Amino acid sequence: MTETAAFLARINPPQTPVLVVRRSALLHNLATMQAACDAAGVRLRAHGKMHKCTALAELQVAGGAVGLCCQTVGEAETYARAGIADVMVTAPVPPWGWARLAAIAGARVSAVVDSAAQVALAAGSGLTLFVDVDPGTHRAGVAPDAALALARVIDATDGVSFGGIQAYAGHVQHMQPAARIAANATLATSLAALVAEFTLAGLPPPQVTGGGTGTHALDLAAGVFTEIQAGSYALMDVDYDEAGATGGDWPFRPALYLAATVVSARHKALVTCDAGLKALYTDGPPPRVIAGAAPGSRWRSLGDEHGAIMHPASLEALRTGSGDVVAAIDASGGWHADAPAEGAFVWLHPGHVDPTIALHDALFVADEDGTFERWTIDARRAS
Amino acid sequence: MTETAAFLARINPPQTPVLVVRRSALLHNLATMQAACDAAGVRLRAHGKMHKCTALAELQVAGGAVGLCCQTVGEAETYARAGIADVMVTAPVPPWGWARLAAIAGARVSAVVDSAAQVALAAGSGLTLFVDVDPGTHRAGVAPDAALALARVIDATDGVSFGGIQAYAGHVQHMQPAARIAANATLATSLAALVAEFTLAGLPPPQVTGGGTGTHALDLAAGVFTEIQAGSYALMDVDYDEAGATGGDWPFRPALYLAATVVSARHKALVTCDAGLKALYTDGPPPRVIAGAAPGSRWRSLGDEHGAIMHPASLEALRTGSGDVVAAIDASGGWHADAPAEGAFVWLHPGHVDPTIALHDALFVADEDGTFERWTIDARRAS
DSSP states (O other): HHHHHHHHHTTTOOHHHHHHHHHHHHHHHHHHHHHHHHHHHHHHEEHHHOOOOOOHHHHHHHOOOOOOESHHHHHHHHHHHOOOOOOEOOSSOGGGHHHHHOOSSEEEEEEEEESSHHHHHTTTTEEEEEEEOOOSSOOSSSGGGGGGHHHHHHSSSOOOEEEEEOOOOTTTTTSHHHHHHHHHHHHHHHHHHHHHHHHHHTTOOSSEEEEEEEEEHHHHOOOOEEEEOOOOOOOOOOOHHOOOOOSSSSSSSSEEEEEEEEEEEOOSEEEEEEEEETTTSSSOOOOOOEESOOOOOEEESSSOOEEEEEEEHHHHHHHHHHHHHHHHHHHHOOOOOTTTTTOEEEEEESSOOOHHHOOEEEEEOOTTTSEEEEEEOTTTTTO | OOOOHHHHOOOOOOSSEEEEHHHHHHHHHHHHHHHHHHTOOOOOOOOOOHHOHHHHHHHHTTTTTOOOEESSHHHHHHHHHHHHSSEEEESOOOGGGGHHTTOOOOSEEEESSSSHHHHHHHSSSOOOOEEEEESSOOOOOGGGGGGHHHHHHHTTTTTOOOOOOEEEOTTTTSOOOHHHHHHHHHHHHHHHHHHHHHHHHTOOSSSSEEEETTTTHHHHHHHOOOOEEOOOOOOOOOHHHHOOOSSSOOOOOOOOEEEEEEEOOOOEEEEEOOOOOTTOOOOOOOOOOEEEEEEEHHHHHHOSSSSSEEEEHHHHHHHHOSSHHHHHHHHHHHHHHOOTTTTTEEEEEOOHHHHHTTTEEEEEEETTSEEEEEEEEEETTTO
16 A cells, blocks of 8 residues: 555545545645745745635745735635735736726735736726736737737826736646746746846836746746746646656645545446546546555546546456447456445545636545545635 | 527626526426426436536426436435425435435435445435446446346335336437437337336336436337436537437527636637636537627637637638647738627537536526526535
8 A cells, every 4th residue: 555545544534525635745835836936036926726725825825925826806806805915816807807806905916917908997996917928828918029018008007007027838837848848948038038128118027927837947947037826736636747847756746636435336347436527627637546446447437426446457458349348347257356345435636636626615634644624615616 | 690699698797707597498498398208107307416506406396397316415415405305316325425315304315226235324214215227338237137136125124115226328318319219229128128027026116217318208208217317408518419319409499608708819810718627617529609709619728717719710720730820820910800809708508518517606597688697506516
């Protein structure tokens, strides 16, 4: 049994499917990213879109993060209401969102813009506005050669202040390490040139914000960003594990698990657990089976509420077979002695953490002795 | 402008992304399925796993449904608490769930079992138990030749009663019509033989329950089921639309839409809206763009919180191009006059309704004049 499996075996979830956070791994990850930022003299702005949980956000700020960033107006409202003193919306705000951001009390609120129309909607709001620059992701942001003009619009608009530049290279975060290093170096050079252009024009950006878990080491070394927006580092997922770190191993540990119960065990090829599409978002790599099943077992979707835990001895036959392969395997011999029993817990490591968390209401945060507390995912669906 | 687009243009959502139900289409769908069941003399047990909304469940029962079915213990608790008098759990119950089901007051509660161990856990609970038979889906359920033995275990156990047989052919629901007709005919023959076996053995099944939206017309015609478990018919989705009905067109109308806002419009190839993976589950066919964009536009994921609305003139270039195709299209000419403007609403028809609803907290139910009321998705994440 692995060390992780031994830890998970000490936990007795009251129901399933539930997300379980290993507190020691979470705290390690928070401290590790903060120390890396501190050593580089760069601010950490933790991305609250990933966990959507104010209890976790408070830990990040207590550890040294300058504040939280968000993707939605509702997340910003939720974090500010919980006492986070500095919140930033990192995606262009819909027209209906500006009045709500302006009404947030008790926190410094900033947002990105990528059009003059957005600046006009923000006029008089008291908000700090960042020029969102598109580093090639083509999701949002102006082209670099249009950035200065938009900054001048902000600077000339009453009741808003110019906060600096945001450049988030979302398309680079999950590249394989060699490609990521090359792409990020090109982007760092462009961004440094843009900062120089702004400075020469008399609008030096107070902050240059962006980056993420995948490029954080490169961004800290390049020295262009004054602030890193990282989210996934706190909990990690299969997606980042498969992409790999840019230098050796990840300094961050897997900290998030999904507990499921085996509800049916009528086949030799597979058992059925109660973790399906409504418990695990499946846009990227599938979740990994971590504990509670034979080594080499894999999860496959059996629909909205169920998943198969495939026994490794069956995987090859299922890949190459045709027709009713499960029935054929059933007919081929006896039960696998190391298959999970009906009623047992099986533990999975989610494939993609952000949308998986968006399917749940709470994180069960477990200590090493298996005791746990419940943290509400209180910024969920706050659009 | 299509009739649907004209309806959607009358709605002004207070925020996005939000799910909007067209009440007239919903009511049409509920009445149509109920009438088909009534004409066949078969009970309708509406599947509450799809919508997870007690306000919608109450409409189904008021219209004639015998009760609701659920996939989780928490859904059963929620529906019973809301006053639904007959609830059934259609998936094997985890060990921790039996005491909770037994504690539900004020409703007739039934559940399926596929092992003697589950029957033992239910002993003394007062629950009605159905033998879950696997029709080849291999998710849960005993093989048909083991069904009678399990029914005898139920019959011999104190404090539970034998409710009948469940056979849910999940793998058949989305087959193309010709294949679905053939597969369902074979299953109906097997199921009729099983019912005869039970009856000859002195355990005639009080109910034979199963079926779904995809096979409902076939199941009603075959006359083996006494009760149909249909869910998706109430709202429909792209998945069922693409699978097609088994006889002509679907008698059910699309009733569910997602409203999104265009938050960035910096490219010729696409605009960016605020509906991404956290608003739309993407395991099946992608959502369709229904209104607010040029005809032929398509949605593509831009990550957790954003989607691209791809202009039809760009789709071919994006499919065949390489490198930075968006930048190449930008450089190729002017803006498309019929592309959605920044700040405008875009309307999507979800690809797969069940897990998409699991990402949301509420349905905005709109009348033909565009006014709407908010229904809470109150059985969401009730595991």
